[in-house]
Amino acid sequence: MNIYVINGPNINLLGTREPEIYGSETLEDIEKKCLEQGVKDGHIIKFMQSNYEGEIVEWIQNAIKEKVDAIVINAAAYTHTSIAIHDALKSFSGFKIELHISNPHLRETFRHVSYISPAVDAVIAGLGPNGYSHVIELLNNLNSQRIGKLA
Amino acid sequence: MEFNQLMNNNKLLIINGPGLSDLSNFNDYGYEDLTLKKLQKKCLETCKSLGIDLDFFQTDDQSELYEKLSDGLEGFDALIINPVGYSHASKLDLDVYNSNIKTSAIKNKPVIEVHIANIFQDGESVSEPVIVAKSDVGFICGLGVNSYELAIRSIHEKLNQN
Numbered sequence: 528m529n530i531y532v533i534n535g536p537n538i539n540l541l542g543t544r545e546p547e548i549y550g551s552e553t554l555e556d557i558e559k560k561c562l563e564q565g566v567k568d569g570h571i572i573k574f575m576q577s578n579y580e581g582e583i584v585e586w587i588q589n590a591i592k593e594k595v596d597a598i599v600i601n602a603a604a605y606t607h608t609s610i611a612i613h614d615a616l617k618s619f620s621g622f623k624i625e626l627h628i629s630n631p632h633l634r635e636t637f638r639h640v641s642y643i644s645p646a647v648d649a650v651i652a653g654l655g656p657n658g659y660s661h662v663i664e665l666l667n668n669l670n671s672q673r674i675g676k677l678a
Numbered sequence: 679m680e681f682n683q684l685m686n687n688n689k690l691l692i693i694n695g696p697g698l699s700d701l702s703n704f705n706d707y708g709y710e711d712l713t714l715k716k717l718q719k720k721c722l723e724t725c726k727s728l729g730i731d732l733d734f735f736q737t738d739d740q741s742e743l744y745e746k747l748s749d750g751l752e753g754f755d756a757l758i759i760n761p762v763g764y765s766h767a768s769k770l771d772l773d774v775y776n777s778n779i780k781t782s783a784i785k786n787k788p789v790i791e792v793h794i795a796n797i798f799q800d801g802e803s804v805s806e807p808v809i810v811a812k813s814d815v816g817f818i819c820g821l822g823v824n825s826y827e828l829a830i831r832s833i834h835e836k837l838n839q840n
Contacts, residue, residue: 644798649820
């Protein structure tokens with residue numbers, strides 16, 4: 528499978544930004560684990576991070592063009608604001624998973640609304656940094672089952 | 679050796695809330711022929727392979743659910759709960775539910791809330807967030823049977839870190 532793992536704003540600060548919420552692992556650590564899991568399962572994984580909304584939209588459009596099989600997206604703060612990312616994800620017909628390291632619903636009320644959730648197949652939150660590699664591990668099962676109403 | 683392994687097995691409780699005795703209404707989501715029994719079998723297999731003792735519980739009775747939450751957690755190391763109805767029709771008493779979840783989270787027991795379908799799809803207004811348990815819990819929805827699978831694996835990892 529071809530998989531895009533897309534990370535949004537401030538995730539590049541992981542490990543230094545509020546480690547009591549997000550943990551001490553860095554984005555490079557997470558990327559390494561994802562790529563290792565990908566090699567194990569025979570996936571081609573593109574791991575990306577951007578602080579720019581438009582760039583994330585372009586990556587999703589690129590995924591559509593390249594017929595990528597799955598997107599794992601942690602849109603971070605754009606989760607709660609971006610209709611543009613919502614729209615782009617709607618146009619992507621592969622399997623898509625929204626991921627958050629912490630559980631936004633347990634935090635400030637302004638994090639309780641997600642424009643991403645209605646546009647994806649599945650939502651995962653609060654499993655910590657290892658949520659990424661666990662999800663990639665599961666994508667083999669998901670591919671054969673093709674869960675979700677977009678099936 | 680085998681005796682020791684047996685003694686060290688982590689104990690996991692999976693609670694399935696009201697309505698989950700009948701999973702046929704998930705056919706619309708592409709989970710055709712999914713039954714609680716199949717779900718249970720899958721969970722048992724995964725737990726067995728990871729060396730976890732599993733109590734797979736389902737009730738359509740609210741008071742029984744609360745009872746299980748408040749009394750039943752005592753002997754367990756972790757909880758996975760699919761509370762179904764509360765997120766749609768607020769059929770469950772949220773205060774009772776949340777305080778019970780909180781109690782187990784305070785005791786440093788990992789809690790993960792799971793749903794089979796993506797509960798944010800299908801007419802849920804994006805401006806009205808679904809309320810989830812207000813404590814340190816993980817959240818997984820939309821992966822079908824694999825929502826449980828992912829939850830079990832995450833809990834296994836968490837328990838072995840501590």
